Amino acid sequence: MTDNNFDESYKKVFKNFSNGIIHNLILWIISKKSIHGYGIMKRLEDFFSFENSKCEININSSKVYPILSKMEERGFIVGEWKVNENNKRVKYYSITRDGEEFLNHIQIHMNEVLNNSSWLAFFKEMTGMEINNEKRN
8 A cells, every 4th residue: 555545544544433433422512511613613622632743624604504504403502692701793502401401311321332352452552551441520
């Protein structure tokens, strides 16, 4: 495999990984506080800004706003137009009861993953770190 083919494969794998988790991250971010789309994008950048990475994940409005629309349609979040600190009209998103229930299912699934010895071996080998399964508040 040439370096160019490897780089393209690497980018595809990383893009698929990030796309799979972005929906969950957005819902989790909204669960913490009512927030507008730009604020969500800035928070997502914290998750996908890696130094010295060969692959950059672009967090932009063309990725985030369609996800927000789908989440609204499914009843996981609700948007409300408000005036922000810059006197600009923006839509703030809040989680709904259905969204909280869905987020709870994600948490249950993640706990199952982190209690599975095969997943723990995979994470350890991929990261070089042990995962501490102690329950935290």
